[in-house]
Amino acid sequence: NAGVTQTPKFRVLKTGQSMTLLCAQDMNHEYMYWYRQDPGMGLRLIHYSVGEGTTAKGEVPDGYNVSRLKKQNFLLGLESAAPSQTSVYFCASSYFGTGSNQPQHFGDGTRLSIL
């Protein structure tokens, strides 16, 4: 029972490099999310998707791009990494629904350091 799987778990980049973080969920969830977690600031929403082929901006979208080509996958890209993007990144997913009680299921995070 994998749930939400994030790849890779750790990565170190140099300023200006690019990379893609992969999130995969096996629960047939419609909605997927990318967050970043920084000390003392909780989790902040970067981008989210309400279904295959759709994406939308969250609170802190600048410097990131996303794609949802398949329902089970949500990719987060950094085109030109900056030290300010050093953070722990979490992916989450949830069922489609009209209510606001649906839990979000989180992966275990990707720890990214930009030098």
Add this chain to the structure above:
Amino acid sequence: TQLLEQSPQFLSIQEGENLTVYCNSSSVFSSLQWYRQEPGEGPVLLVTVVTGGEVKKLKRLTFQFGDARKDSSLHITAAQPGDTGLYLCAGVESWAGANNLFFGTGTRLTVIP
């Protein structure tokens, strides 16, 4: 940006003590969720409170949603070392049909045996 402030930021107590964590905002939310996060893992949902004034209990944990749906509290009775972790509140707002979460700043609890 919706801002949820949690207090205290850090809490270290002895096993068996009681504690309360607060989550405050100037915004009204449709509901509020509490998560617990262990080191190296993602947050895990503990409870959702929906109605102003609602109280929910989960074993030794009691959650309350403020009457105005702007604040919430988490009370733990007779804390155990297994309660150690980062507690996060998250206000729920619906954007384009998605239940987007606005997370609080977190309370890191350590229960000493």
